[in-house]
Amino acid sequence: MHDDNQILIPPSFIALHSDARQRLLLPVDELRARYELCEDLAQHLVEQAQQLYHGGARSEEGVLLGMHAGLVSPDAGVSAPEARWITLRLAELLGWRSPALPTTGD
Helix, strand or coil, X not given: CCCCCCCCCXXXXXXXXXXXXXXXXXXXXXXXXXXXXXXXXXXXXXXXXXXXXXXXXXXXXXXXXXXHHHHCCHHHCCCHHHHHHHHHHHHHHHCCCCCCCCCCCC
């Protein structure tokens, strides 16, 4: 199979949509679309997180936990594992320590 798409999906995201035998649970095009959505969302949240932190939030962890709480809400449009991935990616983009996130089901 030849794929001309230049987007490289990180293994950490592929794992969200793979079974125990590392087989994808959805078509590659859908996986790519989900990844692009989650990456774009993480990138978009960088400025908001910085504003919250510099606007008086108590800690970087508190900002990230608050973002995560919003992402796991039913209206967010992402699954709980994707919300976790977005939050950890956001921490990475900000250069902040990754928070201890509550475990949630899908």
